[in-house]
Amino acid sequence: MILDLSAALGLLALAPITVNASPAITKNCIELLVPVPVNATNIEYDIPRVYDTISAVNWAVNVTTWSNKNYTERIIQNITISQTFKIHAKLCVPSVSTSKSSTLQILTAGNGFDKRYWDVSVEPSKYNYIDAAISKGYPVLAYDKLGCGKSDKPDGYTMVQVPSEVEVLASLTRIIRSGKLLSVSNILSNIKSTELLNKFNIKPKKVLQIGHSYGSVLIQALLAKYGDELADGAILTGFLVSSQATVNNVAHFDHDYAAESDPSRFGSYGPGYIVLVKATLQKLFFRGTSAGFEKKLLDYTEKIKQPETVGVYGSEGTLSFTPAAGYSGPVMIMAGEFDYPLCNGDCKGAYQADYTMGLFPAGTNNYTFHLVPETGHALTLAKSAAATAQKMLDYLEENKL
Ligand SMILES: *[C@@H]1O[C@H](CO)[C@@H](O)[C@H](O)[C@H]1NC(C)=O
Numbered sequence: 353m354i355l356d357l358s359a360a361l362g363l364l365a366l367a368p369i370t371v372n373a374s375p376a377i378t379k380n381c382i383e384l385l386v387p388v389p390v391n392a393t394n395i396e397y398d399i400p401r402v403y404d405t406i407s408a409v410n411w412a413v414n415v416t417t418w419s420n421k422n423y424t425e426r427i428i429q430n431i432t433i434s435q436t437f438k439i440h441a442k443l444c445v446p447s448v449s450t451s452k453s454s455t456l457q458i459l460t461a462g463n464g465f466d467k468r469y470w471d472v473s474v475e476p477s478k479y480n481y482i483d484a485a486i487s488k489g490y491p492v493l494a495y496d497k498l499g500c501g502k503s504d505k506p507d508g509y510t511m512v513q514v515p516s517e518v519e520v521l522a523s524l525t526r527i528i529r530s531g532k533l534l535s536v537s538n539i540l541s542n543i544k545s546t547e548l549l550n551k552f553n554i555k556p557k558k559v560l561q562i563g564h565s566y567g568s569v570l571i572q573a574l575l576a577k578y579g580d581e582l583a584d585g586a587i588l589t590g591f592l593v594s595s596q597a598t599v600n601n602v603a604h605f606d607h608d609y610a611a612e613s614d615p616s617r618f619g620s621y622g623p624g625y626i627v628l629v630k631a632t633l634q635k636l637f638f639r640g641t642s643a644g645f646e647k648k649l650l651d652y653t654e655k656i657k658q659p660e661t662v663g664v665y666g667s668e669g670t671l672s673f674t675p676a677a678g679y680s681g682p683v684m685i686m687a688g689e690f691d692y693p694l695c696n697g698d699c700k701g702a703y704q705a706d707y708t709m710g711l712f713p714a715g716t717n718n719y720t721f722h723l724v725p726e727t728g729h730a731l732t733l734a735k736s737a738a739a740t741a742q743k744m745l746d747y748l749e750e751n752k753l
């Protein structure tokens with residue numbers, strides 16, 4: 353108590369002397385349920401039904417057995433989706449007006465993660481990417497992808513797939529660009545001050561698409577389809593094309609049936625939703641032991657993990673990795689040096705730079721690639737997280753974003 357008081361007094365006493373230092377930027381956040389209208393063409397596949405733990409394992413074996421049909425051969429028909437989904441988003445704005453106040457970062461997490469991948473509650477000063485971006489003055493919006501977190505969880509076979517998730521991000525970005533995010537959304541936070549509420553009512557001049565893993569894949573597809581319309585800059589983390597990328601298929605990563613594995617957390621998820629087991633989280637996302645990650649971050653990952661749909665795995669076959677010819681902004685690509693799912697454990701020498709660069713062919717792209725040392729797939733959860741965030745923010749600064 354005495355210590356706290358003297359610390360507070362110390363701060364007060366120092367305040368007048370530090371007038372020249374830039375004021376510490378803190379964040380104000382609001383939670384929103386955004387109605388996102390989506391038109392998309394998904395696919396119905398002939399794949400085994402998944403409704404308990406036994407059928408979940410059977411599905412993984414069935415779709416990876418070499419002599420079975422591949423996903424292209426399993427296509428039954430197209431599914432046309434024209435629907436409005438409720439997407440849960442957290443918008444944070446810096447406490448003071450900054451030179452970045454009208455450059456909004458949109459964060460898309462990977463498969464099996466919701467927005468908490470970016471919003472880590474363990475030692476936030478080290479691991480929380482939203483805090484790092486806010487400290488540089490950027491407003492940030494992180495959202496739960498369709499089928500996870502507090503967003504809608506529609507049919508796990510046909511509704512939650514790559515095409516519909518790309519359109520969710522596209523439609524959400526259009527709403528943000530139009531400046532209507534706050535007016536169309538259901539505001540979940542209890543914010544009484546009109547002055548504070550107005551701080552969230554922004555119409556960004558620039559939008560940056562930042563992703564991790566499957567989220568980066570969605571962004572690449574978004575840029576290929578919509579180009580400069582929906583992004584002024586992009587950072588794709590946990591993303592690269594490697595000669596080892598197809599070595600580990602879904603059967604290398606153990607999934608349980610979501611609703612059965614933890615009814616209190618995932619009881620509301622229906623058929624077709626699976627979730628990674630803890631040992632697999634370590635295998636997939638982390639590198640080494642003491643050098644690469646802290647155990648408490650593995651525990652945090654287990655706590656925040658989210659179900660995935662079998663539909664997403666099928667629809668990865670729809671990814672054409674079409675070059676984003678209509679996107680002319682800068683692109684930073686980042687991956688952990690020892691990424692297991694992307695590089696079968698070692699990205700050195702496996703990275704196919706020419707191919708990956710070829711995905712962003714527009715002349716003015718300022719393409720850069722960074723391999724994060726001593727790090728696995730989950731960049732915000734590794735010991736290197738703070739340095740990684742710094743690299744990303746430096747890149748944006750250097751590119752006048
Ligand atoms: C979806 O398609 C309908 C019919 O073509 C159109 O009226 C509507 O604007 C589209 N919605 C979106 C979000 O593109």
Ligand SMILES: *[C@@H]1O[C@H](CO)[C@@H](O)[C@H](O)[C@H]1NC(C)=O
Nearest residue numbers: 398399400401414415417420
């Ligand atoms: C694999 O799944 C397909 C589609 O459900 C089914 O036709 C086939 O019999 C399954 N094969 C095995 C070996 O379970």
Ligand SMILES: *[C@@H]1O[C@H](CO)[C@@H](O)[C@H](O)[C@H]1NC(C)=O
Nearest residue numbers: 420421422423424425426669
């Ligand atoms: C799927 O199988 C068909 C027929 O064997 C083959 O032509 C096609 O290339 C395969 N597709 C993929 C993505 O492997």
Ligand SMILES: *[C@@H]1O[C@H](CO)[C@@H](O)[C@H](O)[C@H]1NC(C)=O
Nearest residue numbers: 392393394395429430431515
């Ligand atoms: C399914 O949709 C794709 C585009 O998403 C289209 O190229 C294809 O022709 C469609 N197939 C059928 C049978 O309608």
Ligand SMILES: *[C@@H]1O[C@H](CO)[C@@H](O)[C@H](O)[C@H]1NC(C)=O
Nearest residue numbers: 682718719720747750751752
């Ligand atoms: C390209 O990015 C690098 C940082 O990676 C930066 O130093 C450089 O100024 C950028 N070039 C342009 C033309 O913005």
